[in-house]
Amino acid sequence: MCGLAGILCFDPDASVTERELEPMVAALAPRGPDGTGFHTEPGIGLGHARLSIIDLEGGDQPIHNETRTIWTVFNGEIFNYVELRRDLEQRGHRFYTHTDTEVIVHLYEEYGDGFATHMNGQFAIALWDRPRRRLLLVRDRPGILPLYFSRQGQRLLFASEIKALLPAMGSRPELNAAALDQLMTFWAPVSPASLFRGVEEVSPGEMVIVEAGQLRRQRYWEWSFPADGQYLRGSVDELAEELHSLLLDATRLRLRADVPVGAYLSGGLDSSGISALVRHLGHPDLHTFSIRFDDPGVDEGEHQLRVSQFLGTKHASVMCRKADIAASFPAVIYRTEAPVLRSAPAPMSILSGLVRQQGYKVVLTGEGADEVLGGYDLFKEAKIRQFWARQPDSAWRPALLGRLYPYLDLNQRTGSAYLKMFFGQALDQPDLPGFSHLPRWTTTGKTREFFSAGFRAQLAQDPVAVLVDTLPADFPKWHAFNRAQFLEAKTLMAGYLLNSQGDRMLMANSVEGRFPFLDHRVIEFANRLHPRLKMRGLNEKYLLKRALARHLPPATVARYKQPYRAPDIAAFFGAGDPPDYVKERLSPAALQASGYFDSQRVQLLLRKIEQGRVIGFKDNMALLGILSTQLWHQAFVDGKGSPGSYLQ
């Protein structure tokens, strides 16, 4: 992994100096601690911060083609670069490094704008075509690596992270109010919006082409499902075997590196399965890493140890205490550049710190399996609500929710009314585009009630309407389960899990994550599976379990999925007095200064927490969302930047 930054001038005779690029690249230091590189020529400047993983000696960027007319800076990995290079050499291209980066410029020469479809990888790319004076900004299919841009007068700024754009923007950043409204509904803004006014992202699976002062977005890949019900044919065993082969190959490609590759091990099916596949591929010394919690309600240590012993991995774990979460949280928000509704990213930065401390730069993880192969409780909930919607007057059907949420008191009259009110939303309209996610969006959206009147006045559009506007034309024709998968992949996964909780927390300690379940071949295969092979009844990831059972302890395969959670409010208030920065950021003065939230309401929430009254999901999300927005404001709008003392 690395970081890239650059400036394009719409006036071809205008120039960019290295001195302008240096602070941009410096802001990306944790992404690329192993060196920097620059290229400037009339009209453009490219900068790069490198984390060296392939071709340690010769891989400095920017990289160019044979005639030095095509240039690129690149963050990520092209896992099939060995095969691509062989093919390109046969077509007459000459290489001067052994990097995966170099295939990018030659692929572009060979295939033009279609070049991205040849790459199996995770990437954010800036490519400059001097003869045609065009810039391409390209992002990988599922959105593993970030890439942003902002038009500033006659210049276009672009970078891996927004904080690298700020030195060249010349004005104080402002919050994009609509994006915060969306984040407080979906956990992330609707792509391509960002939290910063005037800054957009290159959407996953998209390239932005800038040419003759014009900018256009071109999609080269999308999550797509059979609209005609034509799912893959074959027996369960045959399809499980095909999935196994694909996952094995996806893992094999992701072991390519000139440095050792380790793996995260949460103790669940997905990360255990990936570690098992690595061992199956014949890697004798796999090093696995886990996070532990001092809260037994969320700790998975016992399961991690069982899998580690079963697979014979060299295992290391790090204990994350509540105080560690609170202490690292300001630094976490500086890295995420966006508010979060959970503390969960903080332990992930502590985990990547352990990886780095043990001398590793690369880890495989099980991220993506739940979205691709149907693992989330939300999919079960949506399925039960669809089942209920087939007979909305049924007295029995909603009781199935009790299987999912055992704490629901279904026998009481009030419990049943609650069920109907909350999970029964839109029961008469099961084909609504957001049907699967309505209960979640409603709960998450409660945080929006804390917005101040002044802030609320800036909001013009309903977040759900904005999201629905972005859905592909075929969306209504897909199976309800596939529609839920699409929404999950495009909102929570790309916007939050891969970004705030993924890339940003890995990069905080200069560690690269690799995700076999997000190999596009795996996604495309899984998208053509009948939904009942993903969730059989309420048995999640059914086909994946069939594919991986041979490699894992039976208890790991049969284990009920435990979502990754970390202590939220308890991390800040659990030991009595919260840290000083929490008190300051949530004080009436600080809240009124930023102006986003109603100070009186926030003080009532704080009183409720301090009195130790029952704290629910929405209180946790509200506190985390408000605190992190206030930290975001301090870091970026007030320009206080990185709380360095908290960085690892």
Added chain:
Amino acid sequence: MSVIEKLRAYVLDTYLFTSDQNALGNDDSFLDKGIIDSTGILELVMFLEEQFGVKVDDTELLPENFDSINRLAQFVARKTGKAAV
């Protein structure tokens, strides 16, 4: 796979966590043997609806229809108008 085989595979997988065919007789009572609890029955109804395209009414949620593999198979046969094997 026949209807009976599909039903057996599902019940063994989902409620008994085994592929051992001897673990379940086709006339074994789900309730008497403690194989399926009340919400488990609803999960079974959901499975029937998605697997066989039938629609099950509240009034049909009776032991006569749901309490063994054979009863389930007969119920599916009645609903789909096809023989169970």
